Amino acid sequence: MTLHELGHIIAAVVFKQRVYSIRLLPIGLSSEIDDPAFGGWKVIVVSISGPLSNILIVLVLILVKTYYFFLPEYFHNVLYLNTCLALFNMIPVLPLDGGKILKIILTRKFGIFSSYINTKRISLLLAILFVIVGTFQLIAGSYNFSLLAIGLYIFFHLKTRDMEASLMNIKDIVLRRSRLLKKGIYPARHIVVLKTVRISDTLKSMDFDRFHIVYVLDDNLGLMKSFTEQQIMDLALKYDASITFEELISMER
Structure with a gap:
């Protein structure tokens, strides 16, 4: 998690995007970075830099495993965790990195408000899918709450940011x-x-x-x-x- 956020922070500094805050949480670093709808490819690079840092860690661990046969057990856990983080964050739903990238791509074609609405619809469909699959997992006797938690988190996030698209459009007009x-x-x-x-x-x-x-x-x-x-x-x-x-x-x- 920490290296993932460091990837975002370093890319934001390189491309001169404002980093509002950096917090140290029990699970690692957390950052709040400006997400301008008019930022184009620079925002895409900043968004994708987090998952890319996880992929880089995976590649390094694979190289280490290739040349050193005996590895501690936690190496495999780190490999698995970083692979999951990279794939999870590239899911095209808000507020994940994949959702931000999708929103930027759609913005250049449909405008800020329409792109937000379309990204929100995709996010809602995937959130519903996560909740349904997660619920079936619980009914089947599995104690894995991850998909259900992800779906509910996406619902909560979209509900609290309904006014954001209109505000972004006004901000873009002013600039x-x-x-x-x-x-x-x-x-x-x-x-x-x-x-x-x-x-x-x-x-x-x-x-x-x-x-x-x-x-x-x-x-x-x-x-x-x-x-x-x-x-x-x-x-x-x-x-x-x-x-x-x-x-x-x-x-x-």
């Missing part, structure tokens, strides 16, 4: 403004919404690494008004993100 001002040129995406759509729903539909221009249509599909994403953010803070565009346009007259 996108500074990137646009710095570059001077930026790829754009047009979004068409009806006047009855809420501002919050529009923010959720915005993509990764695109500057958005939103066109608001009336019931006859005529153009009422257009907004840039920065204008929408400013107006959401000024009024309320839960209002519709029809209400927003009326307030701005």
